Amino acid sequence: MTQLPGLLDIEAIRKDFPLLDRVVHDGKKIVYLDNAATSQKPRQVLDALNEYYEQHNANVHRGVHVLAEEAxxxxxxxxxxxxxxxxxxxRDEVIFxxxxxxxxxxxxxxxxWADEPYRVDRETEIAITEMEHHSNIVPWQLLAQRTGAKLKWFGLTDDGRLDLSNIEEVITEKTKIVSFTLVSNIMGTVNPVEAIVRRAQDVGALVLIDASQAAPHMPLDVQALGADFVxxxxxxxxxxxGIGVLWGRQELLEDLPPFLGGGEMIETVSMHASTYAPAPHKFEAGTPPIAQAVGLGAAVDYLTAIGMDKIAAHEHAITEYAIKRLAEVPDLxxxxxxxxxxxxxxxxxxxGDIHPHDVGQVLDEQGIAVRVGHHCARPVCLRYGIPATTRASFYLYSSPAEVDALIDGLEHVRNFFG
Structure with missing residues (x-):
C-alpha cells in the first residue's frame, strides 16, 4: 500500500463502516468516492439509531413518562x-x-419577514457567489423576487477561486446579507472567510456561511469564523x-421571527394571537427529527474521538495524492x-470529450462510485463552458489504494472509448 504522511489508521477505521465491504458488479468490492454527496455511516451511528428506536422511542419535551424523558x-x-x-x-444557538x-x-x-434593521426589501441587496450550491442560490433568488431586493454575486477566477477584486462593489452599504460556502462542493475550493466577513462587518451586513462541505472534514469553530449564521x-x-443544523448568534435568534408555526415553538396560543418560545425551540415547530438528532450526536462523538484535525490532515494527504495521480491521466x-x-x-x-455520465457509468462497472452532473452547482459549469463534470470526493476512510483504483478505472474509460 502507498504510504503517505498524515494518514489515519485506514484499515481500523474502515472496519467501522459496514457498507465499505459491499461487493458489486461481479464480485468487485465497492470503491466509494461520492462522499461530497453523502458519507457512509459507522456502526456506532447505526447502533445509536437502533437503540433509540428499540429502547427510548417517544415524542420529546411534553411527556412526563419515562420514555419521553429519555427521548x-x-x-x-x-x-x-x-x-x-x-x-x-x-447550546440555545443550535437549531435542528x-x-x-x-x-x-x-x-x-x-x-x-423581519423588522428593521434586518429586513430585506427593495432598497437592499443580497450578496452570494457564483460557486454556490443551488441551496444557497435559489432561496436568495426567491427572496429577491418577493421583496424586490437586488441579488449580486462574486465571480470566479480561471483557477476556481473567488474573484474578490470588486468586493466593494458586491458588498455595499445596501447589503443586508452575505451568504457563501466555506468549501465548494464541486471544486473543493476553500474560500477566504476573513476577507469577506471583514467587508460585510464594515458595511453592517449579516453573514451566513454554508459549511456543509466543511463540518465533516475540518475543525469548525463558529466563533473564529466571525459569521452570524452557519x-x-x-x-x-x-x-x-434528515438532520441539519443552523447555528445563529443568540441576539439575532431572539430578534428574528420564526419561519414555521406549530407545536413546541409557542409560548402561549389564543384564537387572537400567539407568543413564541425562546430559541432554539422558536425555530423547531412540530415533532423534530429526534432519532436523526441522536444519530448526529453519535456521529459527532465518533468524529471527535478520531480528531477533526487528524481527519483534515488525512484528507489533505489523500487529495494531494489524487491530484498528483490525476495529472498522469492524458486529456484530463x-x-x-x-x-x-x-x-x-x-x-x-x-x-477529453467523453461525457461525464459515460465516465461515471464505466467507472461504476469497475465498482467505483463517483458523482456525475453539475452537482447542484450549474453556474460553475456554465462559467467554465462544460456540460457537467465527474467528481471524486474523499473522506476519513478513503485510501491511496482507492485513488489508484480510480486512476486505473479512468484508463479503462479511455480505452473503452478509444
Missing part, C-alpha cells in the same frame, strides 16, 4: 454535542432542521439523513484548484 434527554444531549463540536457560545437547505431557507425567510448537514458527516482537466492548498477533498474533472 428528550437524548435529543437535547445531541444539541449539547453539536454545540461543543462547533464551539458555539450557547432537516438539512442544510432548510437551514439556508430558514434564514432567507426570517430576513424577508449551516451544515448531518448526512455528510457520518450522521443519518481538473475544474478548480489544481493543488491541494486551500482546497477540500472533492475533485471535479472532465476527461
Amino acid at each position: 428528550t434527554a437524548l435529543y437535547e444531549g445531541a444539541r449539547d454535542k453539536v454545540a461543543a463540536f462547533i464551539n458555539a457560545p450557547s 432542521t432537516k438539512n442544510a437547505s432548510e437551514s439556508l431557507n430558514l434564514v432567507a425567510n426570517m430576513l424577508g 449551516a451544515f448537514t448531518g448526512h455528510k458527516m457520518c450522521g443519518p439523513t 482537466r481538473i475544474i478548480g484548484p489544481t493543488t491541494a492548498e486551500d482546497r477540500g477533498a472533492a475533485i471535479s474533472f472532465v476527461l
Whole structure:
C-alpha cells in the first residue's frame, strides 16, 4: 500500500463502516468516492439509531413518562454535542432542521419577514457567489423576487477561486446579507472567510456561511469564523439523513421571527394571537427529527474521538495524492484548484470529450462510485463552458489504494472509448 504522511489508521477505521465491504458488479468490492454527496455511516451511528428506536422511542419535551424523558434527554444531549463540536457560545444557538437547505431557507425567510434593521426589501441587496450550491442560490433568488431586493454575486477566477477584486462593489452599504460556502462542493475550493466577513462587518451586513462541505472534514469553530449564521448537514458527516443544523448568534435568534408555526415553538396560543418560545425551540415547530438528532450526536462523538484535525490532515494527504495521480491521466482537466492548498477533498474533472455520465457509468462497472452532473452547482459549469463534470470526493476512510483504483478505472474509460 502507498504510504503517505498524515494518514489515519485506514484499515481500523474502515472496519467501522459496514457498507465499505459491499461487493458489486461481479464480485468487485465497492470503491466509494461520492462522499461530497453523502458519507457512509459507522456502526456506532447505526447502533445509536437502533437503540433509540428499540429502547427510548417517544415524542420529546411534553411527556412526563419515562420514555419521553429519555427521548428528550437524548435529543437535547445531541444539541449539547453539536454545540461543543462547533464551539458555539450557547447550546440555545443550535437549531435542528432537516438539512442544510432548510437551514439556508430558514434564514432567507426570517430576513424577508423581519423588522428593521434586518429586513430585506427593495432598497437592499443580497450578496452570494457564483460557486454556490443551488441551496444557497435559489432561496436568495426567491427572496429577491418577493421583496424586490437586488441579488449580486462574486465571480470566479480561471483557477476556481473567488474573484474578490470588486468586493466593494458586491458588498455595499445596501447589503443586508452575505451568504457563501466555506468549501465548494464541486471544486473543493476553500474560500477566504476573513476577507469577506471583514467587508460585510464594515458595511453592517449579516453573514451566513454554508459549511456543509466543511463540518465533516475540518475543525469548525463558529466563533473564529466571525459569521452570524452557519449551516451544515448531518448526512455528510457520518450522521443519518434528515438532520441539519443552523447555528445563529443568540441576539439575532431572539430578534428574528420564526419561519414555521406549530407545536413546541409557542409560548402561549389564543384564537387572537400567539407568543413564541425562546430559541432554539422558536425555530423547531412540530415533532423534530429526534432519532436523526441522536444519530448526529453519535456521529459527532465518533468524529471527535478520531480528531477533526487528524481527519483534515488525512484528507489533505489523500487529495494531494489524487491530484498528483490525476495529472498522469492524458486529456484530463481538473475544474478548480489544481493543488491541494486551500482546497477540500472533492475533485471535479472532465476527461477529453467523453461525457461525464459515460465516465461515471464505466467507472461504476469497475465498482467505483463517483458523482456525475453539475452537482447542484450549474453556474460553475456554465462559467467554465462544460456540460457537467465527474467528481471524486474523499473522506476519513478513503485510501491511496482507492485513488489508484480510480486512476486505473479512468484508463479503462479511455480505452473503452478509444
